[in-house]
Amino acid sequence: MSSATIFLMLAVFGACCVEAVEALTIVLAAGVTRGWRSAMEGTVAALVVLGVIVGAVGVPLIHYVPIDALRVLVGALLLVLGLSWLRKAILRASGHKAKHDEDAIYAETTATLREDGSARGRRDSLGFVVAFKGVFLEGMEVVLIVISLGASQHKLGVAAIAAAAAIVLVSVVGLLVSRQLSQVPENTIKTVVGIMLTSFGLFWVGEGAGVHWPGSDLAIPVLIGVFAVVTTGAVALLRTQTPAPVAAHLDHAEADGRVAS
Numbered sequence: 001m002s003s004a005t006i007f008l009m010l011a012v013f014g015a016c017c018v019e020a021v022e023a024l025t026i027v028l029a030a031g032v033t034r035g036w037r038s039a040m041e042g043t044v045a046a047l048v049v050l051g052v053i054v055g056a057v058g059v060p061l062i063h064y065v066p067i068d069a070l071r072v073l074v075g076a077l078l079l080v081l082g083l084s085w086l087r088k089a090i091l092r093a094s095g096h097k098a099k100h101d102e103d104a105i106y107a108e109t110t111a112t113l114r115e116d117g118s119a120r121g122r123r124d125s126l127g128f129v130v131a132f133k134g135v136f137l138e139g140m141e142v143v144l145i146v147i148s149l150g151a152s153q154h155k156l157g158v159a160a161i162a163a164a165a166a167i168v169l170v171s172v173v174g175l176l177v178s179r180q181l182s183q184v185p186e187n188t189i190k191t192v193v194g195i196m197l198t199s200f201g202l203f204w205v206g207e208g209a210g211v212h213w214p215g216s217d218l219a220i221p222v223l224i225g226v227f228a229v230v231t232t233g234a235v236a237l238l239r240t241q242t243p244a245p246v247a248a249h250l251d252h253a254e255a256d257g258r259v260a261s
Contacts, residue, residue, distance in 0.1 A: 004217040009162040011196040016166030019138040026134030029109035034127025042131030061151040075204030082197030089191035094238035199223035
């Protein structure tokens with residue numbers, strides 16, 4: 001197994017763990033307040049739709065798009081995703097942005113759902129919609145990462161397996177603790193995954209454009225190290241500046257996008 005494949009699996013697994021934790025928080029809130037049957041049905045429906053999207057988009061990309069063009073496209077997408085994650089991670093680590101708090105999200109989601117009254121029968125439409133929406137929205141970012149990394153190396157199956165393993169792990173832990181996974185070091189994982197996605201993105205853009213990286217795939221861990229140093233330096237620099245006022249518990253824009261109105 002090449003180093004590129006190993007880093008691919010780690011990047012997909014880490015990203016999926018983060019998104020699965022966030023989706024699980026919404027599902028648990030929906031299950032507790034609106035009923036578990038509707039929440040589980042919404043979750044399964046969203047996972048089926050996401051699986052269809054991976055198959056419908058990822059397989060044609062691998063078979064019909066020229067590899068160099070695919071790598072440039074995929075690399076650009078990964079750069080956008082990775083830099084977005086890194087920007088937020090740096091701001092959070094330096095105190096300029098509130099850290100992602102699953103406890104606060106869980107509390108706000110359950111409070112919003114309870115405002116609509118009690119669940120209506122064994123099947124509750126609100127519980128279904130909230131669970132479906134939470135899993136689907138979080139899952140779409142996972143789908144982009146799985147398709148991007150998998151298609152760029154013609155290892156869509158490997159990326160899908162890594163994603164499935166992360167989802168199963170988080171689901172099992174969630175069932176065992178029966179609550180949101182606030183103890184998972186989500187912000188740290190986001191930083192690491194952001195660095196890896198950015199490194200992969202730059203690597204594939206270069207490959208597609210004809211750049212011959214020294215050491216071929218071994219250039220990936222070097223890029224990861226460079227971006228790790230840059231991220232650490234950015235955090236240290238921003239910590240010397242006065243942090244902007246941040247919300248104490250939750251980025252409301254993120255929470256509002258998950259709960260059906």
